[in-house]
Amino acid sequence: MIQRPKSIALFQLFYSAYALVGFGGSYLALTRNAEIQAINVDGGGWLIPVSLVAPLLIAALIWFFVVRQASQVAAWIATLLFVINLAASAVALLRWQDGAADGVALALGLVATFFFLLAVIMLWRGETLAWFSTARTKGRV
Numbered sequence: 001m002i003q004r005p006k007s008i009a010l011f012q013l014f015y016s017a018y019a020l021v022g023f024g025g026s027y028l029a030l031t032r033n034a035e036i037q038a039i040n041v042d043g044g045g046w047l048i049p050v051s052l053v054a055p056l057l058i059a060a061l062i063w064f065f066v067v068r069q070a071s072q073v074a075a076w077i078a079t080l081l082f083v084i085n086l087a088a089s090a091v092a093l094l095r096w097q098d099g100a101a102d103g104v105a106l107a108l109g110l111v112a113t114f115f116f117l118l119a120v121i122m123l124w125r126g127e128t129l130a131w132f133s134t135a136r137t138k139g140r141v
Helices: 006-031 034-042 047-068 072-097 103-123 126-138
Strands: none
Touching: 006 034, 006 047, 006 103, 006 126, 034 047, 047 072, 072 103, 072 126
């Protein structure tokens, strides 16, 4: 069994914080928006639950493949999702300036994005890159 580097332990911490804080921000954004509430009701009530659970499932899969399978592909996917998250945060800021976004939900989203940034940084440290390579050649973690 290969020893996980400290940066992977920090990735777990920051990524978990991102997922939990992001869930809270998403919950507030979805439940405080009257338009989304109306679409949810008209569509059978599945939109909000799926919109809350799907990102958590994706986060759990990325966590599993990075931490348990030492998958550098999962690290790249996490990095790509961070870039998308960053763009979505910029759009949310613009919407907030126009008065179309909830301030508390936005604040939670920005905090979540910061945790995501810290998690992604941990994925690209030298010790982590070496761990990915070693785990791939010597067997899984």
